[in-house]
Amino acid sequence: AQSVTQLDSQVPVFEEAPVELRCNYSSSVSVYLFWYVQYPNQGLQLLLKYLSGSTLVKGINGFEAEFNKSQTSFHLRKPSVHISDTAEYFCAVSVNFGNEKLTFGTGTRLTIIP
Amino acid sequence: DGGITQSPKYLFRKEGQNVTLSCEQNLNHDAMYWYRQDPGQGLRLIYYSQIVNDFQKGDIAEGYSVSREKKESFPLTVTSAQKNPTAFYLCASSSSGTGRSPLHFGNGTRLTVT
Numbered sequence: 001a002q003s004v005t006q007l008d009s010q011v012p013v014f015e016e017a018p019v020e021l022r023c024n025y026s027s028s029v030s031v032y033l034f035w036y037v038q039y040p041n042q043g044l045q046l047l048l049k050y051l052s053g054s055t056l057v058k059g060i061n062g063f064e065a066e067f068n069k070s071q072t073s074f075h076l077r078k079p080s081v082h083i084s085d086t087a088e089y090f091c092a093v094s095v096n097f098g099n100e101k102l103t104f105g106t107g108t109r110l111t112i113i114p
Numbered sequence: 115d116g117g118i119t120q121s122p123k124y125l126f127r128k129e130g131q132n133v134t135l136s137c138e139q140n141l142n143h144d145a146m147y148w149y150r151q152d153p154g155q156g157l158r159l160i161y162y163s164q165i166v167n168d169f170q171k172g173d174i175a176e177g178y179s180v181s182r183e184k185k186e187s188f189p190l191t192v193t194s195a196q197k198n199p200t201a202f203y204l205c206a207s208s209s210s211g212t213g214r215s216p217l218h219f220g221n222g223t224r225l226t227v228t
Contacts, residue, residue, distance in 0.1 A: 009154065032214050043118075043204055043219030044157075051214050090156065094213030101172070102217060106156040 002027040002093045006105035013081050014113045021076040021108045023065075023091030033074040034092040034102070035065055044090060050074065061085070086112045116141045118220035120205050125225045127199075135190045135223045137205035143218070145211030146188035150174060151202040151222075160203075163188055164211040192225065199227045 003026045013019045025031060032051050036044040048059025055067040065076045074091060091105040118139045127133045139146065145164045149157040159172030163182040177196025182188055192199045204222045208215040 034216060036217075036219075041222070041224075043120075043206075043221045044217070045219070046216045049216055096213050100211070100213035101159060101162065102213075104156040104158075106154060 002031065002095055002103050004091050004093050004103055004105035006091055006108050008108050009106065010109045010111065012111045012113055015083060016080050018079050019077065019081050019085075019110065021089050021091075021110065023074045023076065023105060025072050025074065025091075025093045027072075027093060027095055029095050032094045032096065033065075033067060034094075035059065035063070035074075035076050036090045036092060036104075037061075038088045038090065038107075040087075047076070047089070081110075081112050083112050083114065085110060118205055118207055118218055120203075120220035120223050122223060123221070125223055127225070127227050129227055130194045131227075132191055132193050133199075133225065133227075135192070135203055135205075135225070137188045137190065137220060138186055139188075139205075139207045139218075139220075140186065141207055141209075141218060142185070143207035143209050144185070145208045145215070146182065147206040147208075147217065148172075148178070148180065148188070148190045149204045149206065151204055157204065160190065162211075192227075199225060201225060 005024045034049045035047040038044045050067045058064045088107045092102045094102045121136045147162040148160040161180045163169035179191045205220045206217040
């Protein structure tokens with residue numbers, strides 16, 4: 001079965017600084033990878049997804065992520081954060097056959113410091 | 115606008131009572147899901163349904179029940195058998211239920227049982 005690890009439970013970053021949120025996955029078969037964002041007391045919204053093709057994926061709100069198969073990683077990056085980026089970010093993985101259900105990481109809370 | 119509606123937003127119940135959480139979607143999606151979210155634990159799958167009148171247990175189905183009588187609706191009942199029901203519950207849908215289809219989420223129901 002697949003699994004996802006988000007090592008950083010909290011990441012504080014100064015406004016306008018760059019940020020990287022780390023995500024590593026484990027799977028014995030090909031994967032699909034997703035990043036979701038959750039604002040307080042709301043559901044999750046899709047930020048970006050990797051299904052196939054280019055390993056650099058661009059998403060909404062200026063975020064991007066790079067799929068690295070050799071390191072089994074899918075880190076999320078933004079070159080300059082804003083106060084409005086304060087939220088919790090979830091990495092998720094599914095596989096392309098067998099148990100295709102999404103498995104979520106435990107989340108990273110991003111706090112932007114003015 | 116298409117989306118997923120969860121109601122109510124907040125729900126309070128006494129221990130020993132069953133409670134039903136509503137989830138309606140107008141996205142014409144085939145698959146629907148229920149997740150439970152607890153602080154620091156990410157999202158855990160309770161039940162999912164890929165077609166009307168059929169549903170499958172997720173990772174933490176004990177103490178919960180669902181029905182899927184209509185494509186648009188997927189209510190979740192939290193029974194008195196659920197030992198720790200206080201949590202944030204999220205309903206989601208996807209177009210096909212395969213691993214490559216991203217999930218669309220509702221805004222959640224926060225259940226408090228005392």
